[in-house]
Amino acid sequence: MASDSKAAGNAVTREIESRIKQIPEHLFEVFLEIREPIDNEIPAILLKYPENFPDEHLKTVTNFAYPCKMPSDEQSEHFAFVILDSTGTLFRFGYCRRSNRESTCLCIISFYPWFEVFYKILNDLSQVIVSKSTADVEQLLSSLYNYKLFSIEEFYKNEGKEEIEINILSKNFNYTRPDPRKLPSMLSSRNFSVMVSRLGPELMLCLFSHLLFERRILFVSSKLFHLTACAYGCLNLIHPMHWQSIFLPILPASMTWTTQCSTPYIIGLHSSLFSTLKMDELGDVVIVKIDERKIESQYDDLSLFPKYLIRSMKKGIQQSSQLAGDHLARVFLRAMAFTVGNYANGFDIKNDKLDFDRERYLEPYLGSHVHTFMSAVANTQMFEQFSRYRTHAQLEREVDIDEFDLEVRNLQKLQQSKKFKTNKKIYKLLEKAASPLFEQVQNKTERIQTVINKAGQRVASEASSVRNNLTSFDINDVIKRTHNSKIHQSITTNNVRDKKSVYQSSTPDLQNENSIPYERIHSKDNLFLSEPHLINQDQISSSSASSSRSSTPELDRHKSNTLINLDTDDENLLLPSPIVLNVINTPVPPPRSTSNSSNRLKN
Template structure:
């Protein structure tokens, strides 16, 4: 998941808290209970969780799941998952290094159900069992045993090698339902340029789902910058503003126009096909994520052609070789992408695995194997065909001039032959 994600957290979650709503309009939220009771990072409980549990006066009229992202002292992301019910005076929140949105939202639903009972409303047994459980590996099933069958919680550890699916992945599902194809492509183009992006919405769940849903479509790259809540866009200067309620993007940049036209055409075609499928069926699977994955294959799938293995030295990435391995129509755009933190981290992760002798064969490289040769062939054919057309015009023009010259010579010879009886 990139340098911002902790590879081996010690616990499945760091802390759970039930937070009380501020009692005054400009008041401060407060923690009613938490587990574990003692934690090393006091700042999370005293400042961060209360602030993010009630970020504004928002009441959706239904159960609202939303999230926030913190950055620890090592630059690693911590994810806060929140549940607020309509009319409730409290918000349930759990913080983890693991971006398991669906799992933690389900857990919060269970905890809310337990707390709302008149008897046996203690959430500690579930939290304690989960906190003491080892962090499972990808695909491993976890079942928390309890003397109370109503407090049973089971889940399967997410497979990080799989693409997010609709409707199983709620972030991508809500993002896809909120914005149209053009807006989704515009946000993607802005993220590839690592712009400062402000997403606004009247609904917290839609707001945070659009943030994480859009970021998931950058795979195999990952958003490397911090997430900051802002209230006044005027303070941000040249920020890209995304209105998730109205599916609009306001920007002074033309990032989508800068994106190579062949990638835009590919992406638009596949996303429109997904829209057509959406009309006919409510299940889309990984089609949307795969459309963006293939766009990323077209853009950066040639990175392997730029890997160099000098004898007795560590593996290196040749930037110039990478740029020149791609069609000329993509090269100006890739010169910019080359120096983004996302791409640099992607290359560093690949090199680290190769140097460690691990190798890699994730879904991105599988798509590279399937699509890259075809893409490169088509792109180079178009480039070659364009060059040949230009050369052909030049040859035809030169040929015509030479034919005129040849014809005049022939005419001259025939004139001479008639004169000298050759």
């Protein structure tokens, strides 16, 4: 065989690592109808197909079909055993259907691990056999034996779907080919569902730890079907690795000595045979009593697991009771991805060839709390074959992506997400630590902004005052003031000299007449004065000066304009006549410098 030559060359292919033949020639190897033995006689074969199948292995098959004496009240049940092929490497599965009413056992030997398919085929064959038509039985067996299945490539191209259809005897027999890439669920896998119902998630977690360390595990039950379900079902817990040691889901009475082997094993033993064993000869075996739902072990393997891994698995197991589908199987797959998902760390180049170095793989764990755990896993036969196959797959560029690879990628994304969240938490801590400084800077900034706003408001107010003065500028009033000041300058000067200087408040009470800082001039000479005269000479001079500066800022510019002569004594006919108003004016406030305001407005 090609696989044998590769094995000789230390190359571990998928077939060798999984111990499952990848391309069998037929759907099954042989079909047998075996009669139940009476007393201690050898079980007799009533029907065999094909007839040319070698008889050298048939005696072994009959022993597995009737591993022990069964009670007469047992109902029909399905179970399966395993025998090795001619190379002693690959599994051949023996699917059995027993019925006390028929006193026979129907058995099919096949390389395919398709439990549901072959259990259904056995049921259909049983119905045909009951009809007492040997020709019909042979016709159905011939159609199944020669049925051409899709190749693996064709099966995957068809999205993992194939219906096996047999149309004979005016009947249609349909069987659905299972997809090996899918994880088992409570509905799709009878073995997995029975194991979960009989053991429960907590015992499964303990069993998983013993499997991962390759302990000697002995299943005990009064039901052959329960032995089959638990022995095969537990293999799903360690996917993608495969059990490499002794695997006997059903152990016949003639082989009970196997339980004393020192090598790791998974063995299923009927309760009637277990009672005949000497317990002191078994040694440190892990006994799983299915009917009693308990595990007896000298090992506390679960304590060697990383605590966070156990917490995560327990949480997932608790949720699996509420979730359908493959959730429970995925809990264990995620644990395997977490444990051996970084197998690529052990890849090394030796003699210009890719190889796997166990020491290189374990180097990152030296001195850590998980080193003992990882070292125990890495030194198992399962991991040895797993790592060698993955190395071979890299060399041959086998890029088939299964559920394990997808779960590893999901874990990598999750770790990256956790790093991002960790960085985000660190940023928040730094932000929290720096927030007092930010608040101080913000408070100072607000104070400075308040000062700037107030200054801006003052500037805007002064600018508004300037604009109002500019808009209220009356050139006629300016001309009249200039004209009157020249005519009555001498009169005003003489009157002021005769008066006593009186200083008044800058904010007089307009309701009190005595507080008004001016008097009316009723002389004939000043009847044409339109403006009241302040009594204080200083106020007059300062007021007139400030008024000319603040109320007429454009005056100097207009004086420089030759088109308008504001200094003439003659009445300018181009301007409207001035209007004389009789009003009471309050003292003019102190003059403000407009140069700064003008500069700010320009800026």
